[in-house]
Amino acid sequence: MKKFFMTILRSVASVGTVFLMLSLAACGQFAGEQSMYHADYPYFSSIDELTAEADLIIIGETVSANNVEKLKTSSDSDDALPYTMCEVRISQVIKGTAEVGEIITVKQFGDFKKMPDSALKELDGYIKKDSTNLMFLRVFDGVPSEPLSPYQGVVSIENGKLVSKSKYSLFGFENNESVEDAVDSIGAVIEIRSKGD
Amino acid sequence: MHRMIKTICIIVVVCLLFATSGASAAQYIYYDSGLRSPIVVVNVIDAMGVFGIAQTKWHNTNTCVQIVQGTGNDVSTIVAENLASSWYGCYTPLSREHLFFWGRAYKCKITLNTQLLANKSATFRASVLVHEFGHAFCLDDNPSSGNLSIMNYDRDRNYLSWPTTDDIAGVNYAYGE
Structure with missing residues (x-):
């Protein structure tokens, strides 16, 4: 049995x-896969290019994240596109006009949940609350700033070291540089460029 | 009992290999939100003067894809807008095949960002549009080959504005050539 x-x-x-x-x-x-935006972002082959293109380079802690809003970012049409917004308290300004302690809004393309940007989704790149990041931002009139690229525009800071999941990142992918070393590299580029001007 | 567990493990491995074979065998990456048909009818509202270039680049490939102009509610669109955003171009799939598991799209919207593209060369703009059509023809970003591809994020947009051998292989895989 x-x-x-x-x-x-x-x-x-x-x-x-x-x-x-x-x-x-x-x-x-x-x-x-769920519907996603597939955006083609600028590529930067060097720290020099990345630094030159950024209007604002900061280090900041994210005080709120994942706020989705439809923004009218086009001056040609009334269409609004979804963006995932976060608020960042600036702890260091490396390039551009901003104040330490100031809280700025940073937008990232797509609705992180319903209709994300494919690169941000793949890299788990939507900025998280309480995270600290080195950010290379493009500043716009009337709408929040945005990282230059999901692959290269935001680098996470963990225990004083830079960490990135993107193989295209110029910081924190192969070498987990210290924040100080990265700031020095960027500062050197800014100095050379300012002498050139 | 041990034999049964061993057999189950083998079945699991074989099934997983079968499930992933379509993606791993190739160097391109298959994108499942591309268009259902390789013949895309598109309403060109504004393509920053490079629609003809992009169309020719794709028509010159050894694939079954065709890009034709048309109008109506059921066609894809290309628009150019001055957007306060960080990207050059964007592909958005519209009208997916299935309610569950989504499937391919019946049409799409391709947006070019004039704020970032206005000062770029025609070759550069064509590279962006040919890339977006690559999504329409089921190619995903950043193929694993490391070879030249219009789908590479780090391609030289002032040079590479045509679908490469890898891209053509990917399109032919998607449309069963």
């Missing part, structure tokens, strides 16, 4: 496993 029961159990388990695995395989083949 026990043997018969075990045989039945084995058969059910085997059939169930095969069915489950085939279902998983089918999902892998046919399941799609």
Whole structure:
């Protein structure tokens, strides 16, 4: 009786496993990804290029995050696009006009939950509350600033070291430089450029 | 009992290999929110003067893709807008095939950002538009090959404005050529 029961159990388990695995395989083949924006962002081949393009370079702590708003960012149409916003308290200004202690709003393209930007989604790049980041920002009139690129515009700071998941990042991907070293590198570029001007 | 566990493990591994084979066998990355049809009818509202270049670059490939102009509610669109945003161009899939698991799109919207593109060369702008059409034809960003690709984030947009061998292989995979 026990043997018969075990045989039945084995058969059910085997059939169930095969069915489950085939279902998983089918999902892998046919399941799609949610709708996302696929934006083509500028690429910067050097710290020099990245620094030159940024209007504002800061280090700051995120005091609030994941606030989604539709913003009218186009001067040509009334269409509004979704952005995920965060508020950043500035702890250091490396380039540009801002004050230490000031809280600025930073926007990132897409609704992080319903309709994200694919690069930000892939890199888990939407800025998180309580995180500290080195940011290379583009400043706009009348709308919040935005990182130059999801791949290169925001670098996380953890225990005084720079950390990035993006292989294109000029900081924190292969070498976890210290914040001081990075600030020195950027400062040197700014100094050379200002002498050139 | 041990034999049964071993058998189950083998089945799991085989099924996972089967499930991921489509993506890992190739150097391009298949993008499943591309267009259902390789013939895209597009209403060109404004393509910053490079629609013809992008169209020719794709028509010159050994693929079944066609880009034709048209109007109406069921067609894709290309617009150029002065946007306070950090990107050059953006592909948005519209009208997905399925309610669940989404599937491919019936149409799309391609947006070019004039704020960042106005001072760029025609080659540069064409590189962006050809890239966005790459999404329409089921190519994802940043293929794993490391080879030249119009889908690379770090491509030289002042030089590379055509679909490469990898891109063509990806499109032919997507549309069963």
